[in-house]
Amino acid sequence: MKIERCVKESFVVIGKEGSTKDGAGFIQKLWDDANSHFGEVQHLAKKDEDGNISGIWGAMTDFSRSFRPWENFSDGLYLAGVECSDDAEAPDGWTKWVVPGYEYIYAERENDSSFPEVIKYLEENNIPLVGAVHDFTCPRTGKGYMYFPIRKL
Template identity: 70%
Template structure:
C-alpha cells in the first residue's frame, strides 16, 4: 500500500451521475475523449510537456467529495484531465477542485476497490472522501486513490 499526499487540484471533464443509468461512465469518457481538443490547452503538464493525469473523479451527489452513497452505488463522476489551477471550463465541460488529501494508491484491477476497503478496515482506517480513478498518461496504467486524511 503506497501513501501519497496530493494538494488540491483541478479536473475539467464531463460530469454525470449514477442516476443517468447503466454505462454512464463509458458515455462520459467517450464524450470527453471525443472533445479533448477543447480542453487540451488547459491540461497540466510535467517538465517534459506531457499531460500529468487523467482522472475519473468521484463525489457524492452534493459535490462535497464524500464517498458515493448507498454502499458506493450512488454518486457523481467526472471524466477528465488534471488542469492548471486557474483553468476555466469551456462550455459543456465541468470544473471540479478536488480537495487535498493523503491517499492510499493501489493499481486498479478487478476487485481492487473491495480488497483495499477490506484491508483499510482491518487496519482501522476509513475513507474521508470519495475514491478517484487515475490513469498515468505516460504508462497507461490505472490506479485508485483512496483518501484517508484531509490535508
C-alpha cells in the same frame, strides 16, 4: 496487490460530468464524450516537466458535491477529465471540479476485485475513508489506479 501512500494537494479536473442516475454505462459514455472532444481542453491540461499531460482523472463525489464517498459506494457524481492548472476555466459543455487535498492510499487497478480488496485493507487496518475514491490513469504508462482519501489536508 501493492498499496502505497501519497499526499496530493488540492487540484483541478475539467471534464464531462455525469451521475449514477444517468443509468448503466454512464461512466463509459462520459469517457467517450470527453475523449472525442479532448481538443477543446487539451491546452488547459497540466503538464509534467517533459511536457506530458500530468493526469487523467475519473473524479467522484457524493450528490452534495462535498467529495464524500458515494452513498453505498454505488450512488454519486463522476467527472471524466484531465488535471488542469488551477486558474483554468471550463469551456462550454465541460465542468470544473476543485478536488480537495488529501493523503491517499492508492493501488493499481488490477481487476474488478481491486476496489473491495483496498476497502478490506482499510477496514482491517482501522484506516478511515474520508472522501470519495478517484480513478487515476497515468498518461505515461497507461496504468490505472484508485486513490482512496484517508486524511484531509
